[in-house]
Amino acid sequence: MDFKKIDYMILVGIAVLLIVDHFVSGFPHNILAWIFAGFIVYSLNYKKYKEKSLEHIRNWQVWSTVIIVAMVIIFSLIGTVDNPGVSFASGIFWFAILLSIFEIAYQTSQIKRGTDDR
Secondary structure, three states, X not given: OOOOHHHHHHHHHHHHHHHHHHXXXXXXXXXXXXXXXXXXXXHHHOOOOOOOOHHHHHHHHHHHHHHXXXXXXXXXXXXXXXXXXXXXXXXXXXXXXXXXXXXXXXXXXXXXXXXXXO
């Protein structure tokens, strides 16, 4: 996958958000969870309006989803300070992951059909 500077910035932003959510107490974790969901929605959509192929968009969505799930797994295994807003028990996390999976499936079906309805 050919990541650009903005791709790394999005992933680092999500990583920082997850680090703060998992390891710093005193932050409103429900607000951090909604910011996380906003990052996910942005990361799923920002490449659609550029001159990128559907395969490139789908690959970005797959890799970013895998990286985010891996970060949540690692941070959950390491342990947390208190109850994080983004964890496997969080509805926002599952909403974001399911949204990402549905988008990946939709992009895959578009690639198979040869359509592009961005």
